[in-house]
Amino acid sequence: MDCPQLLIISIDALLHADLADCSRLPHIASIIAEGSMVESMHSIYPSLTHPAHASIISGRPPSQTGVWSNTHFRPFAKSVRWFNRLAEVRCPTILHQAKERGLSTAACRWPLTAEGWPTIDYLVPEVTGDEIEHSGMECLLKASCSPSVWPLVAEHMHLLDGKRQPNEDYFSTALAAAIIERHRPNLVLTHPACVDSARHHTGLFSEAVDQALVHVDAMVGQLIASGPTNIIILGDHGHLPVDRAIALNVRLRDAGLITAAEDGSILSFDAWAHANGLSAHLYLADRADYALHRKVELLLRGWMEEGDSGIGAFFTTALAKQRYGLDGPFSFVIEGDGHSEFVDDVLAVAVRPYKSPRSGHGHLPSLGHQPPLLCVGPAFKSQIRLSRGSILDVAPLAAAVLGFGDGGPLGTLLR
Secondary structure: OOOOOEEEEEOOOOOHHHHHHHOOOHHHHHHHHHOEEEEEEEOOOOOOHHHHHHHHHHOOOHHHHOOOOOEOOOOOOOOOOEOOEHHHOOOOOHHHHHHHOOOOEEEEOOOOOEOOOOOOOEEEOOOOHHHHHHHOHHHHHHHHOOOOOHHHHHHHHHHOOOOOOOHHHHHHHHHHHHHHHHHOOOEEEEOOOHHHHHHHHHOOOOHHHHHHHHHHHHHHHHHHHOOOOEEEEEOOOOOEEEEEEEOHHHHHHHOOOEEEOOOOOEEEEOEEEEEEOOEEEEEEOOOOOHHHHHHHHHHHHHHHHHOOOOEEEEEEHHHHHHHHOOOOOOOEEEEEOOOEEEOOOOOOOOEEEEEEEEEEOOOOOOOOOOOOEEEEOOOEOOOOEEEEEEHHHHHHHHHHHOOOOOOHHHHHHEO
16 A cells, blocks of 8 residues: 555544443453544534534534535425535535545445445445335445445345344444455544444443444454444544424424424415524524514514523524534524534424433534544554544644644644
């Protein structure tokens, strides 16, 4: 190879607090012992998986990536469409930069890489539930994987059970390991998500989360055994415990700003709250309508002052861009109260308590537990401990390992 090989493993929702348990597991423990660490990696806002992964591979905030949510705003549609194609990232990524320099790249279920071939030589994209429902898993993967990878995918299809976890993670891990062994690409990206899934369904810390960490450690061991030279492991965002769902669109409907049919389909709207977990983006039918903007602002302020609306704060888009690097075609950003998550429902009750422990994200990234970064290999120093970094620092660090760039703010981790 012309430069060191680099494997980046983004363990969805891995927290620094998890490392105490991971230190008792064989494979991640060896990386902690031999490598270096950033204890707290500040995520982006909203702290969601697909915006975060666009920022990890580009080093840019959502105002520059153009990926400001997991899903597109489509109030009249009956299906969800995710931000998931490489072409939806509006700025250069480490994948583009590596390709321009003649380096080979691979991505196994890394968000925002769909339709990324031939920029990505060995591509197994993230596929979403609505796509599977429409096309079927095998047909979808055959159509979306890069041609050179499809034979490997076919070999490993038996590991899948739809999108059930941890099956999907073992599938993508096995493929990433096989690609490394057979093709030795310079840059490999992969994204186990079973820890995040366990947190969503059983709470911030639980037996299911502990078991998901055991699964992830086994996956890391399989990837180590495939022979990558340098490894970066990181989490993409934090999590907060949630105990209820808030349907702001029910209140907007009651205020006369949404008209819905009896089946819940939307007939018209003047204002719509698009849920992003523990935050939401509020869209206006006419962003230039000052009277509508003022009316909605007063409604939000009144609801927030009630104390039980689920709203902790709200910002105009201009203020969100200035403070948090978040921009998009919405007019307000609504931050939750820290224990409620938003849903898009328009006909349900406005407040729905949960009956069992749950956890979520999408909140301001400064809140709650923070994700870590671990690194090991000949490109990295050993036993360096940094207290703080940002997921925006990962792309410059990766670029330096691959032979271009100075490493950015995390350059002190490099030899």
